[in-house]
Amino acid sequence: MIKKSLFMAIVLAGLAWQASGVQAAATDLVEAIRPETVTIDAAFNGTQVSVTGNVAADADVMIRVVGKTEEYKLKQKGRALGVLWMNMGSVHIAKVPNLFLLYGPDGAGSAQTEFPPQLGMESIRQGAEIVAQDPDKKGLLEEFFKLKQKAGLYGTMNKAIQYGAANGATKPFTASLKLPSALPQGAFDIDVFAIRNGAVMTQTVRHIEVKEVGLPAWISELAFQHGAIYGTLSVLIAIFAGWFTGILFKSSKGGAH
Amino acid sequence: MWHLYLPIAGNSVNIFLIFMMGALVGLLSGIFGVGGGFLMTPLLMMVGIPPTVAAASDSNQIVGASTSGTLAHYRMGNVDFKMGILLLIGGILGGTLGVQLIKVLRHMGNADFLIQITYVVMLGFVGFYMFIESLQALRGGKTSKPVKPHKESGYARLVKSLPWQMRFEKSGIELSILMPLLLGTFVGVLAAIMGVGGGFIMVPVMVYLLRMPMHVVVGTSLFQILFTCINVTIMQANTNHTVDFVLALLLLIGSTLGAQFGAKISRRLKGDQLKIILASLVLLVMFQMLFGLLLKPSILLTYIGGH
Structure with missing residues (x-):
């Protein structure tokens, strides 16, 4: 049993090494992310993270910020007695990210303005697990998206990425990623895609960390502990x-x- | 610039906006002797505070506002401590009972339905009754007087026949101890079911069933709300971690000031004027809730925890 799991671990490690080797071989799109740690202090009211890098001159950059997956317990509003709207059934949604924000380029000088569906909301739709009495699970998920969008935690922001003058085969880009005031704490993936004709050419994944400091951190600590x-x-x-x-x-x- | 981050709510708010909301609700609280939770919680939800955090932080805020209000009314000689303590004992009993009751209802399903219907019916009944009664009184007490003694007799006889009669100096009435205890329990059960402090039901109960003078009702109600909300705040902070102290403090600064002005305004108004304004407010909330139930909501899902 121990031998078997050890063997598995070695195999997995080997695969991971191989995968990372492949990624390193592809061009790294990102030069810098500032800041890599977002701090939430008493004056925090949303923030911006800037991503700079280089991309093939004929490609477009699209970025998404994805939080960790979570489970949500919700109530569904339905009609009672045919006229009154109130909380009726329970809904359980799992394997959806707590934050999912998409950033696209400025319309000028870019061929790609729409996020490829497989990278956008569609990826959540495919992964989500929904438990509810209501047979219309797709509809429920769309309602969940609305809830998240209202808090600014899901959404698409175009004109967030600007290009500089092309320098041979590549062009520099600058992205300013707006993050909402309701930003949760924790680690977030920053997925940067180079896209040509709707297909992903290269992809770079970086991380940022969000944490409370100062007064909010002190109050949270006291309140929860x-x-x-x-x-x-x-x-x-x-x-x-x-x-x-x-x-x-x-x-x-x-x-x- | 004018924003402050709230660690428990997990969002930032405009300082000035929250201050104004506090002042408005504090004013109402000082005038009418109600906690104002029925107004504040929806207002906070509108600015992006999660419902559970809104309700719990509001009860923390009410502690401050009702301290300020009780103090102001106490100086004017408007607090009947004896009555307040009896109502409070009843209220705590009723609250405990109500929490158990709601567990059973939740288990049976459709508790939310019952809660909201209770809300609308109670508010509607209390609002209409108070409105019509005080309107008649304002038009010249004579029209309402011949009706009253006739209706009262049965209820009055019952009240008189109860054991342990006691004199309440501040309110100028004599009652059995059982009355405030039982009515306190009744309001406590309803408040727990509806998830509110109960000021809105307690005030009419004191006016119509305990026959206390309106000004003493306001002061005594605030005194009783103070203790109810201390209990709720500590319980919420300990079990659910939903009290946002920064939010409560912002609201407090507004509401304690508002409560002081409210108490002064309350003193200037006549009892019947107070009643009719309160009745209008109750009816307004009732209609707002009713519309909320009748119109299709824009989002058909909610996070669990709101009430």
Whole structure:
């Protein structure tokens, strides 16, 4: 048993090595990603990550930012008694990313303006697992997309990538990837594709890390690790604030009532 | 620039907007003695706060606003502590009972349906009754008077026959201890089912069933809400981690100020004027909920946790 799994591990490692060798052989599209670590501080209100690199002069660049896959428990709204809309059935959606943003080039000087379907939302549709009483699972997934889009976590942004003047066989590109204020923490893939005639020529995968720092990090830590203390403190501060305003108002009116 | 990131809600908000929302709800709370959760939670959801975080952080905010409001009303001699504590004991009993009841209902399925229908019916009933009653009183008390004693007698006799009668000085009434205890329990059950603080039901109960004067009702209601929301905040923070303190603090600054002005405005209005404005507000919320139920929502899915 141990021998077998060891053997498997060696085989897998070999395959991985081979795969990475293939990827290294292909041209790396990305020169730099700035910043590679996105920090969420108290003043955070969404941010931009810039990606620069070079691509074949006759190809287009398309980028997607993909978060880790998660499970979602949802309620489906349906009609009760034929007229009233309310939460009816439970819906369980798994194997969908928590964030999925697509960035396309500026229309000028690019042949490709639409994201190839297999790289876009279609890839989520194929991977998603949906459990619900409602037989219309496709429809439910589209509703889920709407929920995500409303929070700015799924979506397509065109005109996010600009090209510089071609330099022989290649041209430089600059992408500014807007990330929403509701950005979750964790690791994200940045998939950069070079596309010609709707087909992927090369692909480079990089990662960015999103984490809270400063006050938000401190509050999250307290709230999730020491819930009771956090709750009690919140209540005490609220009472103090209410009491303090009360005193303030009393003294400003000279105590007359 | 004017944005602040909320770590628990996981989103950023405009500071000024949240402050204004706090001030508005605080004002209403100070005037009418209601927590304002029925208004604040939907407002927060509109600016992108998840429903569970909105509801829990709002209860944290209400702690501050009702401290401020209770204090202001206490100085005006409007808090009946004896009554408040009895209602509170009933409320805690009822709340515990209600939470168990809702578990059973959820198990049977279609609990949400029942909750929303209860909401609309309760708000509609209370709103219409208060509106018509105070309208008659405002038009010159005489028209409503001949009806009242006739209707009251049975209820009044029942109330008088209950054991453990007690004098409530601040409210100027004499009642059995059982009355506030039982009614407190009743409101507690409803509040737990509907997922609200219960100020909206408690105020009419105090006015019509306990026959307390309107001004004392407002102060006493705020006193009782204060303790209910302390309990809810700590429980939510401990079990669900949904209290966003930064959000609550922003709302607080607005609402404590609002509550102080509210208490002053409340003092200037007559009891019947207060009742009719509150009734209009209750009806407004009722219609808004009813429309929400009748119109097809733009998204047919919601995250679990909202109420």
